[in-house]
Amino acid sequence: MVDMLALRLCYPLTLINNNNYIYCRKTLSPLWNTKPRSYSFFKLEARNSKASFNEAAFEAERLTLDAEARQAMADSLQEDPKAWKWVIRKRIWDAMEANNFAQNPRPVHHRIPNFVSASVAADKMRELDVFRVAQCVKVNPDSPQKQVRYLTLSDGKKLLTPQPRLRTGFFSVIESNMLTSGTIKEACTSVGVAKYGRPIGLDEKIKVDLIVIGSVAVDPTTGARLGKGEGFAELEYGMLRYMGAIDDSTLVVTSVHDCQLVDDIPVEKLLIHDVPVDIICTPTQVIFTNTSIPKPQGIYWDKLSPEKLGQIRILRELKRRIELETGQKLPTGPSENLPPTAQRSRRG
Numbered sequence: 001m002v003d004m005l006a007l008r009l010c011y012p013l014t015l016i017n018n019n020n021y022i023y024c025r026k027t028l029s030p031l032w033n034t035k036p037r038s039y040s041f042f043k044l045e046a047r048n049s050k051a052s053f054n055e056a057a058f059e060a061e062r063l064t065l066d067a068e069a070r071q072a073m074a075d076s077l078q079e080d081p082k083a084w085k086w087v088i089r090k091r092i093w094d095a096m097e098a099n100n101f102a103q104n105p106r107p108v109h110h111r112i113p114n115f116v117s118a119s120v121a122a123d124k125m126r127e128l129d130v131f132r133v134a135q136c137v138k139v140n141p142d143s144p145q146k147q148v149r150y151l152t153l154s155d156g157k158k159l160l161t162p163q164p165r166l167r168t169g170f171f172s173v174i175e176s177n178m179l180t181s182g183t184i185k186e187a188c189t190s191v192g193v194a195k196y197g198r199p200i201g202l203d204e205k206i207k208v209d210l211i212v213i214g215s216v217a218v219d220p221t222t223g224a225r226l227g228k229g230e231g232f233a234e235l236e237y238g239m240l241r242y243m244g245a246i247d248d249s250t251l252v253v254t255s256v257h258d259c260q261l262v263d264d265i266p267v268e269k270l271l272i273h274d275v276p277v278d279i280i281c282t283p284t285q286v287i288f289t290n291t292s293i294p295k296p297q298g299i300y301w302d303k304l305s306p307e308k309l310g311q312i313r314i315l316r317e318l319k320r321r322i323e324l325e326t327g328q329k330l331p332t333g334p335s336e337n338l339p340p341t342a343q344r345s346r347r348g
Contacts, residue, residue, distance in 0.1 A: 053195050084269065089216050092260055101257050105143060110216030112142040112228055115257035117283035122147035124256060125212070125281040126155070130251050136160060137314035138171075138240070141190065141231065142214045145255060149188040153179060160208060161193055162236050170239075170314040172197030173206070181264055202318060208245045211237070212274065215254045217262045223276040223291025224265040225254060231308065234273045238299040239318065248295055253279040267293060273300045305336040 093109040096102040103114040125131055125148060136158040139149045146293055152159045153176045163169040174187050174197045186192040200206070204319075213233050217226045227233050238245045254277045261282070270276075276293035279286065301319070309332070319330055 024095050034220065042212065055191050055195065055296070084266070085179060085229065088226060088262060089229065092217050092262070095259055096257065099259065100151070103143075110228055112140065113216065113257075113260075114143040114146060115180070115260070117257070118144040118255065119147040120283040121257075121281045122151055123256055124283075124286050125253060125279075126151045128279065128281075128286070130210055130253075130279075136151055136206065136208050137210045137212060138236075138246075139212040140214040142347045145212060145214055146188050148212050148255065150185060150198045150283055152176075153184045153187060159187075161197070162232070163193070163199075166232060166235065166312045169199050170202070171200050171204075171236075173200055173204075201292055202239070202243060202314070202321070204243065207247050208240060208250060211240075211246065211252045213252055213254050213277065215256050215260065215277070217260050217265065217279055218254055218256055218280055219263060219265045220261050220280055220287045220289060221263065221288035222265070223278060223293055224267050224270060225277050226265060226273065231273075234275055234296065235299065235308075235312070235315065237275050238273065239314070241296065241298045242318065251278045252295075253277065253281065255281045258284055271303065272296065273303055286337070301333070302331040303333045307331045307336055 057252075090109075093107070093113065096108050096113055096115065097106070101116050102108045103116055103118070105111065105114065108114065121147070131137070132155075134157060137148075137152045138160040139145050139152060141161050141163075146183060149161065153174060156176050158176065159174040160171055161174070162171050172193050173192065176184070179187055179196060183192070183196065187196045189267055213225070214227065215225050216228055218224070237246070252275060261280070270293065273296045275296060276291040278291060279288055281287075299315070299318070304315070310320070323329055
């Protein structure tokens with residue numbers, strides 16, 4: 001049974017089933033040159049939401065959508081093998097596989113690579129003063145940072161984590177006081193985030209004290225970082241800036257294997273939206289980069305391709321919102337062939 005408020009709804013509308021809630025949304029006008037209709041969200045909360053959550057169905061749907069997205073992106077790829085970022089990424093991925101520094105899911109190519117002793121690097125991060133005092137930590141959803149998510153919750157902190165590829169939503173917040181010792185580990189997985197997390201929107205008032213970000217390669221002397229090439233970490237950072245959840249003083253930390261430390265990321269070639277890191281944790285050391293690379297100030301719409309915008313609903317919502325508020329149409333970046341993502345191994 002569901003407790004419901006009596007609502008007068010205007011046609012057309014869309015019903016959205018989002019984890020533990022059902023949302024009713026008025027449909028926006030599809031005509032960009034006409035005044036969009038106002039829209040609003042109504043939340044209908046289920047009394048017994050956890051009992052109604054179907055883990056198997058969620059995971060099956062997630063894997064299906066994930067495979068479709070990977071295949072569509074791979075089909076559109078026309079990779080330039082001479083592009084400098086891809087040269088570095090491929091070198092790191094190849095080395096991790098060749099030297100067995102990689103852990104499942106494998107192969108690590110086109111992923112934020114899971115690495116041997118990732119939990120040791122996470123434990124070193126836990127010892128940082130900035131981690132100890134943080135009340136809310138944003139952590140990426142990738143495998144090598146699973147232990148960081150676990151430590152965040154087990155230490156009584158609030159975990160903010162993006163939904164994979166931002167394709168179906170935005171961020172989810174998990175409150176550690178809503179979990180038991182037996183459910184914390186599950187809450188660190190994609191299924192657990194959907195089961196225990198509370199989806200948030202752009203209007204959420206939240207302060208993030210620390211950002212944990214995944215990396216493929218990072219330069220310990222400059223703080224320059226390369227991700228897997230999809231740009232989601234940069235988009236997440238930009239949206240948090242828009243929300244006022246972070247600012248220039250919010251530290252960015254990454255955990256990597258020592259073999260992922262490089263010295264050939266040319267700072268002068270980094271883009272304005274690339275996110276540098278302040279601290280690097282490996283299984284053997286903690287490095288304070290004292291980076292002088294400026295942090296992004298928000299979303300750079302003139303760099304955002306129509307293809308990337310088409311992938312991410314929350315970005316389209318933000319773009320519409322800003323255009324309505326300012327009365328001006330935001331620029332759009334050049335088209336791009338989106339890079340491939342890793343093919344998931346069944347044994348992974």
